[in-house]
Amino acid sequence: MIYKRAFQYNFLLIFLTVTLISCQALETGNSVNSNDNTELAPPKNIILLIGDGMGFSQITAAEYEFGPLVMTSLPYHGMTSTYANDAKVTDSASSATAFAAGYKTNNGMLGQLPDGTPVRSIAHYANEIGKTTALMAQKVQLIYPERKSKKNETLPEVEVHWYDGGIQPLKPEGWPEGRDMNHQGGGVLFHGTKDTLICGCYGADPWLLSGRTPEVPETERRVDTNHQMDWVRACKESPENRVETKSNFDEAGPFNEMVVMGVLAVRLQELDKKLEWYGENMEFTNIGDDETLQIVTKDEFRMEDGNPSFSREMTDPINAKEFAGNLIRHQYRDGWSLPDMPA
Numbered sequence: 001m002i003y004k005r006a007f008q009y010n011f012l013l014i015f016l017t018v019t020l021i022s023c024q025a026l027e028t029g030n031s032v033n034s035n036d037n038t039e040l041a042p043p044k045n046i047i048l049l050i051g052d053g054m055g056f057s058q059i060t061a062a063e064y065e066f067g068p069l070v071m072t073s074l075p076y077h078g079m080t081s082t083y084a085n086d087a088k089v090t091d092s093a094s095s096a097t098a099f100a101a102g103y104k105t106n107n108g109m110l111g112q113l114p115d116g117t118p119v120r121s122i123a124h125y126a127n128e129i130g131k132t133t134a135l136m137a138q139k140v141q142l143i144y145p146e147r148k149s150k151k152n153e154t155l156p157e158v159e160v161h162w163y164d165g166g167i168q169p170l171k172p173e174g175w176p177e178g179r180d181m182n183h184q185g186g187g188v189l190f191h192g193t194k195d196t197l198i199c200g201c202y203g204a205d206p207w208l209l210s211g212r213t214p215e216v217p218e219t220e221r222r223v224d225t226n227h228q229m230d231w232v233r234a235c236k237e238s239p240e241n242r243v244e245t246k247s248n249f250d251e252a253g254p255f256n257e258m259v260v261m262g263v264l265a266v267r268l269q270e271l272d273k274k275l276e277w278y279g280e281n282m283e284f285t286n287i288g289d290d291e292t293l294q295i296v297t298k299d300e301f302r303m304e305d306g307n308p309s310f311s312r313e314m315t316d317p318i319n320a321k322e323f324a325g326n327l328i329r330h331q332y333r334d335g336w337s338l339p340d341m342p343a
Contacts, residue, residue, distance in 0.1 A: 050099060065336050085114050089228045093185035093201065107226075108184040108201045137165025140262040143274075162262050172196055174209050221246060264327055270294065271320060282328055284321075292317035 063069055082095040085104040093110040097103060100121040106114045113119060123133045142160040149155050163169060168181050169189065181187045183200030190197040196209040208214065223230045227247040234245045261277060268275060268284075270293040276286045298313035 061336065087226055087228075089226070091185075091202075108204060110185040137163075137167045138262075138266050139163050139167060140265050142258060142261065142265075160258070162259075172209060264324065267327060268293065268320065268324060284324055287321045287324060289321055291320040293320045293323065294318065 059069065059072065063072070080098055080102070082090045082098050083104075084090045084094040084107045086106040090098075091107040094105050094107050097105045097109070097111055097119070100123070101111065101119040103113060103119045105112060105119075109116075111119060111121065126133050140162045142162065144155075144158045144160070146157050147155050161169060168187075171181065172189065172191070175181075184202070184204045186201035188199050188203070195212065197206060198209060199206040221243070223246050225233075227245070230245050230247070234242055237243065257279075265275060268287075271287070271291065273286070275284050277283075278285050294314040294317055296312060296314055298311070300311040302309050302311075
């Protein structure tokens with residue numbers, strides 16, 4: 001993906017992350033009876049949809065607007081809290097561990113306890129009884145061309161390679177043997193002209209590939225709590241005496257836009273080309289009016305008489321430009337309204 005010019009920072013993009021896990025249902029040997037006593041076959045697949053920020057209050061509000069939801073009428077329900085072991089505000093790694101493994105852990109830690117002990121997820125148990133599981137992984141390349149900074153300085157071209165789903169880049173020459181690239185839930189490599197800087201998730205424990213320990217004076221303020229509480233602290237301070245947050249929207253907004261652009265690149269990958277993004281107008285400039293794409297709605301694999309068999313179903317062709325535009329500027333429904341208060 002090629003970025004045509006610098007981002008515009010006067011907006012904040014918020015998107016819903018939905019985790020989709022598909023595996024064959026665990027067989028209990030018992031069928032489920034519906035209210036009309038009709039015997040139902042065991043489900044072929046279990047699809048777990050995790051709504052970001054969806055708690056009881058959001059579900060109740062939806063039922064006030066639309067009436068009873070199907071999800072609340074299902075015969076079985078489960079509840080889990082997702083706050084982290086070391087913070088009330090969770091991050092992706094610790095909340096995913098709570099969902100998939102049933103254990104609390106610290107922010108920045110995935111699939112392990114706070115002391116580093118690995119924990120088993122539902123996928124491990126499904127594999128043990130012969131069920132099929134799969135990890136979804138993607139790789140996206142983003143290219144920032146040479147551009148001017150806010151201080152009118154010339155910034156060189158930068159390439160960003162984003163990996164998820166467990167895949168990792170090739171380890172650079174000189175990587176310590178036996179050292180895991182995944183540290184506290186992720187990892188980042190900054191390739192410079194003089195050295196390579198490596199750190200874990202959220203910048204944890206940075207180190208140089210050469211082994212050097214640079215002597216750099218501390219000029220930046222340190223956050224003693226976390227970035228969420230640093231933001232709360234700044235909100236409480238008066239504008240005249242406010243100390244700027246270390247992760248303010250001028251910094252976090254462009255990073256969030258970069259992630260959203262990566263998601264768009266994945267959704268539009270069937271176009272098979274580099275996408276040129278014009279930040280000021282928030283649009284792709286090289287998607288033609290007549291270009292179309294199709295979305296996979298069903299993708300199956302099975303063995304028949306020892307031979308692999310594939311089956312895929314697609315949507316009808318969709319106008320790619322309109323599809324991308326709706327993802328960027330989604331048309332939301334009207335908000336909720338309250339009845340008039342009695343006089």
